[in-house]
Amino acid sequence: MRDKLSTMKSPIPPLNTAELLHRAWAVAGLNLQELALRANWTLPPGSLVHHKGWVGKLIEWHLGATGESKAQADFPKLGIELKTIPVDQQGRPLESTYVCTAPALASLHELYWEDSWLKRKLSHVLWLPLEGMRDKPIAERRLGAPLLWRPSLDIEQVLRQDWEELLSLLFLGEPAKIRAHYGRYLQLRPKAAHSRIVNTHYDSEGNLQVSTPKGFYLRTSFTSEILQHHYG
DNA sequence: ACTTGATCATGG
DNA sequence: CCATGATCAAGT
Numbered sequence: 001m002r003d004k005l006s007t008m009k010s011p012i013p014p015l016n017t018a019e020l021l022h023r024a025w026a027v028a029g030l031n032l033q034e035l036a037l038r039a040n041w042t043l044p045p046g047s048l049v050h051h052k053g054w055v056g057k058l059i060e061w062h063l064g065a066t067g068e069s070k071a072q073a074d075f076p077k078l079g080i081e082l083k084t085i086p087v088d089q090q091g092r093p094l095e096s097t098y099v100c101t102a103p104a105l106a107s108l109h110e111l112y113w114e115d116s117w118l119k120r121k122l123s124h125v126l127w128l129p130l131e132g133m134r135d136k137p138i139a140e141r142r143l144g145a146p147l148l149w150r151p152s153l154d155i156e157q158v159l160r161q162d163w164e165e166l167l168s169l170l171f172l173g174e175p176a177k178i179r180a181h182y183g184r185y186l187q188l189r190p191k192a193a194h195s196r197i198v199n200t201h202y203d204s205e206g207n208l209q210v211s212t213p214k215g216f217y218l219r220t221s222f223t224s225e226i227l228q229h230h231y232g
Numbered sequence: 233a234c235t236t237g238a239t240c241a242t243g244g
Numbered sequence: 245c246c247a248t249g250a251t252c253a254a255g256t
Contacts, residue, residue, distance in 0.1 A: 047251090047252085048240095048250085048251060048252085049239085049240070049251070049252060049253095050240060050241070051240080051241070051250095051251095052239085052240055052241070052249070052250045052251050052252085053240085053241065053242075053248075053249030053250050053251095054241085054249080054250090055249085055250080055251095056248085056249040056250060057242090057248090057249060060249080068243075068244085068247095068248075070243095070244080070247070070248075071246095071247060071248085084249090084250085086250090086251080094251090095250080095251065095252095096235085096236095097250090098248095098249080098250060100247090100248095101246075101247065101248095132251085134251095134252095179236080179237095180235070180236045180237070181235080181236080187235095187236085189236070189237065189238090190236090190237055190238060190239085191247095192238085192239080192246095193238095193239070193240075193241095193245095194238070194239060194240090195237080195238055195239080197245090212237090212238090213246085219235090220234085220235085221234095
């Protein structure tokens with residue numbers, strides 16, 4: 001819950017990567033009660049079910065992210081994407097990570113990995129682990145050490161293969177038959193307010209295709225590898 | 233235990 | 245409506 005009467009001001013965007021990292025380290029180890037207090041935000045009650053984006057917005061506030069609700073990086077000048085990731089006591093991710101919505105219709109530039117939204121978003125990510133155990137009160141959940149990450153060449157190759165496979169399912173197959181098990185690191189899952197929302201288009205044979213809007217997600221097993229590789 | 237499919241709030 | 249930020253909870 002964001003307090004609109006708040007006079008507290010979010011920091012201006014970091015001028016460079018070092019400053020961003022410095023800010024991230026400055027909040028590492030703090031819990032959500034302390035972070036909410038500093039921002040003058042109100043903590044949500046017991047569950048995040050009605051406040052799913054609250055934690056992410058709070059972290060954005062503290063670091064001075066300016067991406068807003070637009071299709072751009074959280075730190076446009078730095079080209080860095082911020083991802084808060086819920087982890088257990090061992091630092092292992094508890095959930096998959098949403099990346100971006102999947103295009104509903106193929107436009108030419110969407111067909112090239114090098115130009116893709118997904119590649120841009122994943123080219124430079126600041127991971128911020130946050131305790132996400134459901135039995136831990138929200139106020140007591142602590143932020144972990146930040147990790148500034150770029151995909152290795154090997155990883156990017158797999159991401160590209162996944163992306164190409166999933167895109168071909170979207171545009172050459174039957175989108176309604178897409179299941180979340182496709183993809184090694186990536187997966188396509190519903191991404192909408194609810195399941196009655198549908199995209200419609202005509203396939204190459206003129207048949208009407210109806211399917212739920214999809215988003216690209218990083219599998220929990222993949223983000224677990226990323227964090228383990230770094231933190232050991 | 234883990235994954236898949238569904239869902240919630242907000243801003244432009 | 246669609247993008248952002250995600251987590252929930254049913255299914256396997």
